[in-house]
Amino acid sequence: MAWKRLRPSALRTVSKSMCIGALISLLTATIIGIVFVMTIYLGYKTLFNCRYLPLKSIPVRVQWTITISDLIACALFYAWTFMNLLLLFRPYQLKGLKTKLILAGCVIYSLDALYRVVLQVLGKPFYHMSALYKVPLYTFFIFNIFLQNYLIAVSFNLRGAKMATLIGKMTIPLCFTFIVAFIIVIFVYPAYNQKHNEGKLLIAIYSPLIGVALKVISRICVQRLWNITHPGYSYVLLAPLYYMSAVMFRVLQADLESLQSIAILGIIHGAAEVVERSTMVVIDHICHVIRKRTSAPWGSFRTPRRERLMADIAIMSMLYESTAIVSVNGLLYLYQFIYLKDDSLLKLLQSFAITTSVQLVIEWFFTSVSLAIETRYQNIAVMAVTVKLFGEHDGKDTF
Numbered sequence: 001m002a003w004k005r006l007r008p009s010a011l012r013t014v015s016k017s018m019c020i021g022a023l024i025s026l027l028t029a030t031i032i033g034i035v036f037v038m039t040i041y042l043g044y045k046t047l048f049n050c051r052y053l054p055l056k057s058i059p060v061r062v063q064w065t066i067t068i069s070d071l072i073a074c075a076l077f078y079a080w081t082f083m084n085l086l087l088l089f090r091p092y093q094l095k096g097l098k099t100k101l102i103l104a105g106c107v108i109y110s111l112d113a114l115y116r117v118v119l120q121v122l123g124k125p126f127y128h129m130s131a132l133y134k135v136p137l138y139t140f141f142i143f144n145i146f147l148q149n150y151l152i153a154v155s156f157n158l159r160g161a162k163m164a165t166l167i168g169k170m171t172i173p174l175c176f177t178f179i180v181a182f183i184i185v186i187f188v189y190p191a192y193n194q195k196h197n198e199g200k201l202l203i204a205i206y207s208p209l210i211g212v213a214l215k216v217i218s219r220i221c222v223q224r225l226w227n228i229t230h231p232g233y234s235y236v237l238l239a240p241l242y243y244m245s246a247v248m249f250r251v252l253q254a255d256l257e258s259l260q261s262i263a264i265l266g267i268i269h270g271a272a273e274v275v276e277r278s279t280m281v282v283i284d285h286i287c288h289v290i291r292k293r294t295s296a297p298w299g300s301f302r303t304p305r306r307e308r309l310m311a312d313i314a315i316m317s318m319l320y321e322s323t324a325i326v327s328v329n330g331l332l333y334l335y336q337f338i339y340l341k342d343d344s345l346l347k348l349l350q351s352f353a354i355t356t357s358v359q360l361v362i363e364w365f366f367t368s369v370s371l372a373i374e375t376r377y378q379n380i381a382v383m384a385v386t387v388k389l390f391g392e393h394d395g396k397d398t399f
Contacts, residue, residue, distance in 0.1 A: 013375060013376045014372055017369075017371035017372040018364075020368075021364050021367040021371055024318050024319055024322065024367060025318060025321075025322040025360060025364040025367045026322070028319060028322075029319065029322030029325065030326055030360075032323045032327075033323055033325070033326025033327045033330055034330070036331075037326075037327065037330035040330070040331055041334055041338075044335075044338050045338075050062060050066065064120060066125065067117065067120045067125055070127065071113050074112060074113070077141065078108070078112075081105065081144060081148060082101055082102060084236055084237075085101065087233060087236045088229055088236045089152075089229065089233070090230060097151065100151050104147050104148060104151060108140050108141075108143060109144070112137060112140040112141070115136055115137065115140070119133065142178075145171060146167065146171060149167045149170045149171055150167060152166070166228065168221070169221040169222070170221075170225070170237060172217065173218040173222065173237045173238050174237075174240055177244045179214065180211050180214060180244055180245055180248065181244055181248065183210055184207070184210070188203065188207050188210075188248075192204070192207075192252060192255070197258065197261060200252070200255070200261075201256065201261050201265060203252065204249070204253055204265050207248070207249060208245065208249050212276070215238075215242070215245070218237070218238055219238065219309075219313070221237075222234045222237050222309065223306055225237075234309050234312070235309060235312035235316055238313060239316060239320075242316055242317055243320045246324040247324045247327070247328060249269065250321075250325055250328040251328050253265050253266065253269075253328075254329055254355075255332075262358065262359065266358070266362040267362055270365065270366030271366065273366055273370065274366050274369050274373065276317075277313075277370045278370070278373050278374065280314075310374075314370065314374060318371075321363055321367075322364075322367070325356060325359045325360055325363060329355055330352070330356075333348050333351065333352040
């Protein structure tokens with residue numbers, strides 16, 4: 001092929017991959033992780049300060065302060081849903097629709113806020129109640145997503161099966177995010193906590209397989225939106241699932257007892273990431289053929305739209321894995337410092353720096369390998385997209 005004759009030397013590819021890998025896995029992830037830890041520290045000192053105290057020991061005025069703080073935080077989640085649509089669609093596609101989307105979000109948020117306030121008036125603040133009382137809150141949020149997607153489908157003059165298909169394709173990735181979180185929290189974490197170090201290591205090694213099939217299905221759904229969304233923005237729908245999967249895995253890794261186990265798990269997971277990113281096109285092609293029940297030539301699936309989406313997904317995956325390392329470790333050590341108070345601040349900072357550095361260096365190495373393979377042997381413009389749209393891409397991923 002002609003593009004192979006225009007490739008730079010292998011040494012230049014490797015050096016550039018390591019530089020861009022450091023930019024993604026070390027610099028950007030560290031900055032985002034530090035901002036996240038600072039935000040969580042503020043939450044620990046304000047919003048979560050009384051969460052572990054008996055309800056009767058918390059003054060009513062403080063209870064109302066916590067409830068109001070939750071209302072403000074909840075408003076950001078509803079605003080995030082609307083902002084995702086702004087990032088996903090072009091401005092002309094949402095012309096005349098933004099007001100309806102904002103109004104729909106405000107109505108659902110008002111019901112959510114009213115429910116929280118009523119519980120507080122009855123002396124049963126939701127943050128001290130069982131999970132059953134939180135079901136309406138999750139219902140409001142999911143209904144808001146379906147309602148906004150419905151308004152999008154109506155604006156495109158879709159009816160019946162076509163409307164249901166569009167809503168399903170846009171909603172499935174987010175629904176899979178909740179499914180992954182539910183499986184990890186309800187089934188994996190309890191089994192993980194009952195094991196010793198070797199058993200924990202085995203569970204942490206195989207637990208990422210839960211999200212592999214869901215990621216493939218989500219990618220197929222997003223690729224089927226080729227006539228609705230721009231290929232450079234479609235990865236926005238996949239961001240919650242990829243970030244949730246990365247965070248859930250890093251929580252399991254951070255809870256291992258020895259640095260050796262953490263390093264072994266990091267190497268195994270890094271190698272698995274390289275294989276997953278390098279075989280995305282092949283896996284999606286096979287799933288596409290199975291879904292259509294017809295054979296198709298290999299080159300037919302590698303359209304410019306899909307290749308751009310593969311590049312965006314690879315960048316997003318690399319950034320999220322590294323960011324999850326800093327965020328989860330920072331959250332764990334911050335929790336130990338504030339609540340457990342077993343060690344001094346200097347000792348906790350030293351342990352945090354060593355553990356996080358080992359994981360980040362391992363992740364940087366495998367990120368560089370992924371960049372080199374995808375650029376040199378698969379002709380996917382990962383490094384070109386990273387260099388050209390670094391600020392915009394990382395800003396959207398972080399949001």
